[in-house]
Amino acid sequence: MLKTEQMVLNMGPQHPSTHGVLRLELELDGEVINSVTPHIGYLHRCFEKHCEAMTYPQIIPYVDRMDYLAAMYNEFGFALAVERLMDIKVPERVEYIRVIMGELQRIASHLVAVGTYGLDIGAFTPFLYCFRDREKILTLFEMTCGARLLYNYIWIGGLSHDIHPDFIRYTKEFIDYFKPNLKELNDLLTYNKIFIDRTANVGILPLETAINYGVTGPNLRASGLRWDLRLDDPYSIYDKFEFDIPVGQGWHGTIGDCWDRYYIRILEMEESLKILEQAIAQIPEGDISSAIPKRVKPPEGQIYTRVENPRGELGYFIISKGQLQPHRVKVRAPSFVSLSVLNELCKGHLVADVVAILGSIDIVLGEIDR
Amino acid sequence: MIYEFLYNLIGSHIVASFISAVFPLAFLVPFALFAVYLERKVSGHMQDRLGPMRVGWHGWLQTVADIIKLVQKEDITASATDKKLFNFAPVLVFAGSYAAFAAIPFTSIYIGSNIDLGILYIVAVSSFVVAGILMAGWASNNKYSLLGAMRSAAQIVSYEIPTVLVILSIIVISGTLNLMTLSEQQSSSFYNWMIFGGAVAGWKKFVLIPFVMIGFLVIYISSLAEVNRTPFDIPEAESELVSGYHTEYSGMKFAMFFLAEYANMFAVSAVVVALFLGGYQSPFGYLGNTTGLTWLIPVEQFFWFAAKGIFFVFVQMWLRWTLPRLRVDQLMVVCWKYLIPISFANLVIIALIMVL
Numbered sequence: 175m176l177k178t179e180q181m182v183l184n185m186g187p188q189h190p191s192t193h194g195v196l197r198l199e200l201e202l203d204g205e206v207i208n209s210v211t212p213h214i215g216y217l218h219r220c221f222e223k224h225c226e227a228m229t230y231p232q233i234i235p236y237v238d239r240m241d242y243l244a245a246m247y248n249e250f251g252f253a254l255a256v257e258r259l260m261d262i263k264v265p266e267r268v269e270y271i272r273v274i275m276g277e278l279q280r281i282a283s284h285l286v287a288v289g290t291y292g293l294d295i296g297a298f299t300p301f302l303y304c305f306r307d308r309e310k311i312l313t314l315f316e317m318t319c320g321a322r323l324l325y326n327y328i329w330i331g332g333l334s335h336d337i338h339p340d341f342i343r344y345t346k347e348f349i350d351y352f353k354p355n356l357k358e359l360n361d362l363l364t365y366n367k368i369f370i371d372r373t374a375n376v377g378i379l380p381l382e383t384a385i386n387y388g389v390t391g392p393n394l395r396a397s398g399l400r401w402d403l404r405l406d407d408p409y410s411i412y413d414k415f416e417f418d419i420p421v422g423q424g425w426h427g428t429i430g431d432c433w434d435r436y437y438i439r440i441l442e443m444e445e446s447l448k449i450l451e452q453a454i455a456q457i458p459e460g461d462i463s464s465a466i467p468k469r470v471k472p473p474e475g476q477i478y479t480r481v482e483n484p485r486g487e488l489g490y491f492i493i494s495k496g497q498l499q500p501h502r503v504k505v506r507a508p509s510f511v512s513l514s515v516l517n518e519l520c521k522g523h524l525v526a527d528v529v530a531i532l533g534s535i536d537i538v539l540g541e542i543d544r
Numbered sequence: 545m546i547y548e549f550l551y552n553l554i555g556s557h558i559v560a561s562f563i564s565a566v567f568p569l570a571f572l573v574p575f576a577l578f579a580v581y582l583e584r585k586v587s588g589h590m591q592d593r594l595g596p597m598r599v600g601w602h603g604w605l606q607t608v609a610d611i612i613k614l615v616q617k618e619d620i621t622a623s624a625t626d627k628k629l630f631n632f633a634p635v636l637v638f639a640g641s642y643a644a645f646a647a648i649p650f651t652s653i654y655i656g657s658n659i660d661l662g663i664l665y666i667v668a669v670s671s672f673v674v675a676g677i678l679m680a681g682w683a684s685n686n687k688y689s690l691l692g693a694m695r696s697a698a699q700i701v702s703y704e705i706p707t708v709l710v711i712l713s714i715i716v717i718s719g720t721l722n723l724m725t726l727s728e729q730q731s732s733s734f735y736n737w738m739i740f741g742g743a744v745a746g747w748k749k750f751v752l753i754p755f756v757m758i759g760f761l762v763i764y765i766s767s768l769a770e771v772n773r774t775p776f777d778i779p780e781a782e783s784e785l786v787s788g789y790h791t792e793y794s795g796m797k798f799a800m801f802f803l804a805e806y807a808n809m810f811a812v813s814a815v816v817v818a819l820f821l822g823g824y825q826s827p828f829g830y831l832g833n834t835t836g837l838t839w840l841i842p843v844e845q846f847f848w849f850a851a852k853g854i855f856f857v858f859v860q861m862w863l864r865w866t867l868p869r870l871r872v873d874q875l876m877v878v879c880w881k882y883l884i885p886i887s888f889a890n891l892v893i894i895a896l897i898m899v900l
Contacts, residue, residue, distance in 0.1 A: 181687065183687050183688075183691075184687075205872065253761055294774070295868040295869065296777070296867075296868040296869030297866075297867065297868035297869075298865060299587075299591050299865050302592065306592055363868070366867070368775055368869070372870070380863045428580070485758055524871060524872060524873065525691065526872060527871070
């Protein structure tokens with residue numbers, strides 16, 4: 175007699191499109207997925223435990239290494255948490271520079287997300303276009319602090335360097351350069367018929383499921399909820415800028431499908447450009463290091479601070495016992511939460527869709543494993 | 545033709561067949577080297593980079609260096625593979641795509657074997673590739689390879705149907721299965737090419753043109769699928785299946801697959817060219833005729849044939865670096881729901897026009 179059996183397919187940790195060292199255990203019925211089990215931990219570096227042995231400023235370089243595609247924003251969040259714990263008010267100029275860096279970082283991070291997503295779907299060229307544009311942002315960062323990936327730039331109470339005298343001019347040039355490129359990317363990939371066929375109505379994340387799992391960031395917004403910490407829990411000076419929060423509308427399929435998640439990122443890049451334009455126009459003169467404390471020794475207490483990192487709500491929970499080292503640091507990593515819905519999203523789809531879905535939730539393994 | 549010539553020259557059947565069998569290789573290997581280089585350059589320039597630049601002038605020796613690297617590599621055979629099949633598969637894949645060259649007319653004086661069923665022979669013999677791919681996928685004992693091979697078999701077998709239907713409609717117009725005769729029919733100027741209605745006389749020619757063009761599009765799309773190129777490169781979908789059926793292969797065996805892929809790319813382009821674009825015929829007439837140097841004509845014919853073929857290879861590359869890839873089920877939908885009905889209706893209409 176003929177009998178069929180389930181095939182267990184191991185995907186990763188060495189697989190071209192698991193976006194890092196992630197291992198997925200797929201149970202297949204032919205090519206149809208029955209369940210997906212992510213196995214994580216290949217990049218685990220005991221970040222949280224390490225923090226307990228280091229002084230606060232020493233932690234910042236380690237924070238960079240979590241979500242290595244959005245290192246600026248990780249620093250931003252951590253610095254913000256410690257500043258709130260110590261009740262430090264940073265100068266206006268510092269806030270502006272932080273926002274500029276943060277939004278540049280958001281664009282850079284979304285460019286990687288969008289580009290590698292195209293790669294997952296099989297379009298190679300947009301990927302390189304995205305990386306070409308991201309390179310310009312990295313050059314801006316390099317000009318500012320010398321590093322291209324892991325910056326150690328945003329310090330507690332200030333910044334490590336002031337911006338380069340030409341930084342504003344180059345950033346303006348970048349904005350002018352980038353806008354037509356975004357349109358080109360849309361023409362090449364976003365509205366491509368094959369691309370839409372591959373992603374629309376695939377991996378639908380209903381709003382309720384998203385909320386139940388705690389999914390945040392572009393993934394949540396694609397499911398239809400207008401929730402962005404930059405406006406809903408304002409930090410720094412985000413309340414000074416005019417920008418929209420794009421929400422998934424099921425443009426080519428159902429709300430919360432892969433295409434929506436992809437397109438939200440494109441729209442967010444446009445919004446980030448708006449913020450950048452305003453911030454650059456308004457940036458005040460001033461000292462950037464006046465509020466940097468000589469000794470970072472927060473009073474006893476605890477704090478949870480969250481920021482809208484390119485991947486969602488990045489939260490830092492810090493317990494201080496009034497020492498130079500934190501007693502405990504816990505990070506709420508948005509990618510970790512996003513990865514947890516993978517099984518829900520993949521059920522009943524084909525193997526080829528796993529790649530499409532995994533790419534659309536845009537995870538960074540450095541942050542998941544920490 | 546070449547065989548008879550060699551036989552008369554040498555007087556031995558064995559030596560003559562051996563030499564004539566090796567003949568296309570003299571074209572194919574340089575072509576593959578050039579095509580790999582072209583692919584890298586095309587992709588490079590499309591992606592706003594330069595492609596290979598270091599080895600030789602603008603990197604033109606890069607593929608030679610790659611071949612040397614591949615030859616030097618250790619030939620890894622994983623322990624759980626079915627060794628015989630594993631080693632045989634690349635040979636079979638290459639044989640399948642290489643054998644197709646026997647019936648392709650390169651010039652009016654060169655064709656490997658001038659058999660009357662030329663075009664059907666090509667369709668039949670290139671199915672060897674499927675067997676080889678399945679063999680590779682199965683023998684590798686790797687789930688990714690197996691998935692890739694299964695997809696590939698399903699895809700190639702499905703897409704052969706529209707291909708053959710279009711070929712049939714061309715046969716209806718031309719009345720021959722022999723590619724040499726087909727090419728001869730499309731002589732004198734591009735006006736007589738099959739894509740412009742062929743050498744059919746009178747009003748029929750103009751009525752045929754739109755249908756022949758549809759046929760051309762269908763066969764070109766299916767030929768993309770038959771050689772596993774984007775948007776139909778699902779069997780080796782890099783982001784899903786690593787590299788599909790040749791994941792486990794390394795060194796020279798991998799190079800065989802690679803060579804077969806490029807040989808196949810040219811073979812399908814050559815078939816399309818021979819069927820629709822006059823084969824080796826020049827679009828304008830020959831310099832050899834005007835100057836009286838008759839030996840120049842075959843050289844020109846070879847040039848036109850290679851140029852047309854390489855142009856279509858270039859289009860394949862162009863598409864590859866522009867489009868994303870379809871999903872397995874969508875691929876089948878394209879074939880069964882669109883291409884096959886279209887090509888079938890096309891065949892019926894063309895047959896009706898020819899009968900009238």
